[in-house]
Amino acid sequence: MVDVDSVLDKAGLSNPKVREYVKYWAGVTGAARVEVVSAADDDRLIQEALEAGELLPAGEGRYYSRSYHKDTARSEERTVVATNDPKDKGVYNNWKPASEMKPLLTERMRGASEGKTMYVVPYLMAPQGNALAPWATGVELTDARTVVLHMIRMARVGVEHLNDLQDPDSFVRAVHVTGDLENLGQGTDEDQRWFVTVADERTILHYGSSYGGNALLGKIAHGLRQGAYDGWASRKFLAEQYMLIGIHDKETGKDYHICGGFPSASGKTNLAMMLAPDALGDRYHVSFYGDDIAWLWVDEASGKLYGMNPEYGVFGVAKDTNEATNPTALSSVGEGTKVIFTNVAYNPKTQEVWWEGRTPEPPADLDGWLDWKGAAIADRTPEQANEPWAHPNSRFTTTLGNVPNIAKDYDEPAGVPIDAIIFGGRTRDREPLIRAINDLAEGVYDGLTLGAEATFAAEGKEGVLRYDPMSNRPFMAYGEGDYAQHYLNIVGAAKEQPIFAHVNWFQRDPEDGHFLWPGYRDNLRPLLWLLQLKNGEVKGRQTPVGILPTKEELNLEGVEISEGDLEKILTIDKARWQQEMGYRAEHLEQFPNMPEAIWEAHRRVSADLDAYEG
Ligand code: OXD
Ligand code: MN
Numbered sequence: 024m025v026d027v028d029s030v031l032d033k034a035g036l037s038n039p040k041v042r043e044y045v046k047y048w049a050g051v052t053g054a055a056r057v058e059v060v061s062a063a064d065d066d067r068l069i070q071e072a073l074e075a076g077e078l079l080p081a082g083e084g085r086y087y088s089r090s091y092h093k094d095t096a097r098s099e100e101r102t103v104v105a106t107n108d109p110k111d112k113g114v115y116n117n118w119k120p121a122s123e124m125k126p127l128l129t130e131r132m133r134g135a136s137e138g139k140t141m142y143v144v145p146y147l148m149a150p151q152g153n154a155l156a157p158w159a160t161g162v163e164l165t166d167a168r169t170v171v172l173h174m175i176r177m178a179r180v181g182v183e184h185l186n187d188l189q190d191p192d193s194f195v196r197a198v199h200v201t202g203d204l205e206n207l208g209q210g211t212d213e214d215q216r217w218f219v220t221v222a223d224e225r226t227i228l229h230y231g232s233s234y235g236g237n238a239l240l241g242k243i244a245h246g247l248r249q250g251a252y253d254g255w256a257s258r259k260f261l262a263e264q265y266m267l268i269g270i271h272d273k274e275t276g277k278d279y280h281i282c283g284g285f286p287s288a289s290g291k292t293n294l295a296m297m298l299a300p301d302a303l304g305d306r307y308h309v310s311f312y313g314d315d316i317a318w319l320w321v322d323e324a325s326g327k328l329y330g331m332n333p334e335y336g337v338f339g340v341a342k343d344t345n346e347a348t349n350p351t352a353l354s355s356v357g358e359g360t361k362v363i364f365t366n367v368a369y370n371p372k373t374q375e376v377w378w379e380g381r382t383p384e385p386p387a388d389l390d391g392w393l394d395w396k397g398a399a400i401a402d403r404t405p406e407q408a409n410e411p412w413a414h415p416n417s418r419f420t421t422t423l424g425n426v427p428n429i430a431k432d433y434d435e436p437a438g439v440p441i442d443a444i445i446f447g448g449r450t451r452d453r454e455p456l457i458r459a460i461n462d463l464a465e466g467v468y469d470g471l472t473l474g475a476e477a478t479f480a481a482e483g484k485e486g487v488l489r490y491d492p493m494s495n496r497p498f499m500a501y502g503e504g505d506y507a508q509h510y511l512n513i514v515g516a517a518k519e520q521p522i523f524a525h526v527n528w529f530q531r532d533p534e535d536g537h538f539l540w541p542g543y544r545d546n547l548r549p550l551l552w553l554l555q556l557k558n559g560e561v562k563g564r565q566t567p568v569g570i571l572p573t574k575e576e577l578n579l580e581g582v583e584i585s586e587g588d589l590e591k592i593l594t595i596d597k598a599r600w601q602q603e604m605g606y607r608a609e610h611l612e613q614f615p616n617m618p619e620a621i622w623e624a625h626r627r628v629s630a631d632l633d634a635y636e637g
Contacts, residue, residue: 025049025057034059036145036182040192041162045143048164048198053134054141060171061145061181065361068172077169082374084359088169090234090366091204092396096416097236097243098209099497101216104248106223106501113502114613115492124219128228131217132200135230136166144171145185146178146241148250148333152436155260155318158253159333160184161195163240167233170199172363176336176420178241195249197227197240207231220244222252222500235338235365235418246316246333247498255501255509260320264494266295267312267332269430269439270550274306279554282317282330283445283526284494286475290449290528291315291494292339293543296351298428300544302581309547310430311351312439313423314339319441319513326518331438336422341367342415343380348543355425362421366395368412378413385412443553444514447526448475448488453599454527456540456592457549458569459556466523467510468624469569471503472607473525488603490610504616511620522557525569526550530592539588548578566595567631597635604629 027046036042036059049057060068069086072078081087104116105124112118142165149159162185163174174180185194207215209231216231227244229237236243250262265282272279285291295314299307313332322329337355341364344352356362367378372391386392389401395414403410423429432439446469448454460466474488490496492503499506514521526549528542552572555561563570571593579589604625611617611625 025054027057030057030059034182036143036185038185038188038191041145041185041194044162044196045164049141051129052132052136052141052166052200054136054166055138056140057143058140059143059145059182060175062175062179063181065172065175068168069361072168072172075168078172078363079369079371080374081364081369081376082358084361085356086361086363087367087369087376088363088365089395089397093209094204094232094234095366095414096234097497098216098218098232101214102218102497103220104252104500105219105221108223111222111501113499113506115496115499115503116501121221121224124217125221125228128217128219128230131202131215131230132198132228135200135202139166140168141166142168142171144174144180145182146174146180147184148178148241148246149318150331150434150436150438151179151184153331153438154322155320155331157189157193158250158257158260160188160193161197161241161245163197163199165199165238167199167201167238169363170233170238173235173239173338173420174241176361176363176422177239177338178335195225195227195245197245199229199238199240201233201238202231204231204233218244220248220252220500222249223256225249225253235420239338242316242334242338243498247495248500250318250333251495251498251506252500254318255505258509258512260318261510261513262316262318264315264498265317266291266314267317267330267439268295268297269310269312270547270554271308271310272306273308279442280312280330280439281443281445281550282319282441283447284470284473285446286448286473286489286491286494288449289447289475290542292337292352293349294546296349296426296428297544297546298351299547300581303547303578307547307551309428311426311428312430312433321513321516322438322440325440328441328514328517328519328521329438330441332423332433334423336420337426338418338420341378341381341413341417341419344378345381348380351427352419354427355421356419360421360425362419362425364417364419366414366417368395368400369393378417379411379415441521442557443522443524445524445526445550445553446470446473446493447528448473448491449529450476450488450527451529451531452533453596453603454525454530455571455595456530457524457526457553458566458571459553459563460523460525460569462624463511463515463520464620465624465628467507467514468621468628469523469525471507471621472610487606502616503614504618507621508618511618522553524553532588539584539592541582541584545582548582552577567628567635568595568600571595595635595637597632597637600632604632
């Protein structure tokens with residue numbers, strides 16, 4: 024049995040409740056050693072991981088890791104929100120009783136870390152001193168060193184975040200046990216994995232994976248699911264899967280902040296890391312706060328809606344990241360950044376990495392190249408020739424400070440005032456470039472009916488979205504009706520209302536399929552229009568589904584777009600919208616206590632569409 028007390032004493036971990044918790048789980052998991060970690064341990068842990076072969080060098084100050092081949096993504100079916108109150112059951116949260124899940128997970132974890140080190144990772148999912156820090160504190164226990172290295176990049180890590188809590192018991196207990204990955208029956212009827220957030224006990228128990236989304240418990244399990252539950256239980260805040268950016272107007276000296284939700288594969292990270300297009304760069308500077316999570320609250324002093332990114336790093340999808348789509352991401356994974364790549368293709372001879380979309384063609388000289396599973400590309404059979412080199416969900420993990428256009432105040436406790444909340448899914452028709460919504464209930468309604476096209480034809484019907492309310496479908500922690508009401512309450516309490524908008528960069532020509540809008544850096548243009556609309560500098564054109572820019576209002580300096588394409592992305596397809604309203608009604612009917620304000624918004628949009636002449 025490890026002498027946990029002496030380890031904790033040596034690490035200066037004095038919080039008595041944390042000590043009790045660590046001792047309990049050291050006993051359950053049977054770990055051979057306990058080690059308390061802080062960010063200052065990074066270099067030593069990197070060195071140990073290199074020596075153990077868990078990391079491989081990928082050039083100067085860059086590292087590479089491979090995960091078990093059946094452990095490469097979040098598993099939504101095995102993810103559960105458990106509480107002691109069945110009223111917390113929602114449509115998406117996969118609710119189960121805490122009394123069933125806690126003993127089950129404890130048994131899975133019993134003795135499962137034998138022979139391993141249990142790392143104690145005290146963390147904070149907020150800038151230090153932030154108003155929401157009391158809900159952002161946690162301690163992850165993990166038996167995987169690579170998970171620790173990822174946590175150091177994705178969260179603020181150190182005992183100082185836990186020792187002086189006002190209430191020493193107020194921290195999230197987050198236990199991660201990897202399990203025997205080769206014998207867990209991933210994806211079969213005998214699947215042994217469980218990823219459980221016991222939300223009303225602020226306890227996270229994840230067993231059976233070392234992949235980031237399942238194992239970095241500060242990020243999704245705490246930053247989104249637990250955060251959402253706490254925000255509702257305290258009536259104080261929202262935890263959303265939103266990016267957060269700043270826009271500085273050098274001419275007026277004004278700063279604006281926009282956050283927003285996008286279902287996966289809808290360009291959220293690229294948008295979050297966007298630079299101003301060349302033609303507008305003299306006037307506007309875009310800064311990066313976060314690409315994945317924002318917590319929103321009303322600031323007591325100013326009465327304004329505020330937001331902050333609880334994370335400390337970026338856990339980005341590598342696929343299709345290149346100089347054109349996301350140059351800032353590439354700079355943030357350069358030499359000396361201490362980035363960790365996972366499951367991309369790797370060349371141990373040259374220490375290079377590559378992923379699909381990094382360059383138009385893979386490296387021509389195959390010498391040394393291994394695919395994400397470690398198999399030599401040069402040895403592929405003709406049948407294997409088309410298999411991807413990198414896993415489609417391969418990732419880079421880098422700290423926010425490495426992103427070249429990181430906002431100067433990203434680490435300040437205050438957070439930033441939110442001017443606009445935007446939603447956008449990948450949709451090939453119907454959704455215009457941007458439509459602005461001034462009414463709170465209609466904005467929330469729009470977020471609740473957010474969706475994206477199913478990625479494969481087999482997954483859905485043509486023109487029918489996979490709804491992903493607020494891009495939170497996999498992270499919903501309680502009932503969707505309660506969620507909608509809480510959202511209305513939090514944002515509704517702000518003295519100055521943010522403007523809402525729905526954006527779509529992905530409309531295509533029905534004949535030849537080309538994208539009608541150039542996208543990427545040019546996406547700043549509709550966002551600037553939105554801010555001008557909020558400021559009363561432009562009027563736009565009212566339609567039943569929101570206010571659209573006129574052609575003249577949109578700053579198109581330096582953009583190549585045909586008149587026909589522009590016309591198309593700035594108009595409403597009435598028939599398709601009327602069809603969509605039917606699908607939306609079906610979608611909303613699933614949620615038992617959806618607030619009347621949301622239904623009223625739905626009926627208003629529907630009636631306005633029926634009366635619309637175009
Ligand atoms: C996700 C992520 O799975 O951000 O959404 O990694
Ligand atoms: Mn995400």
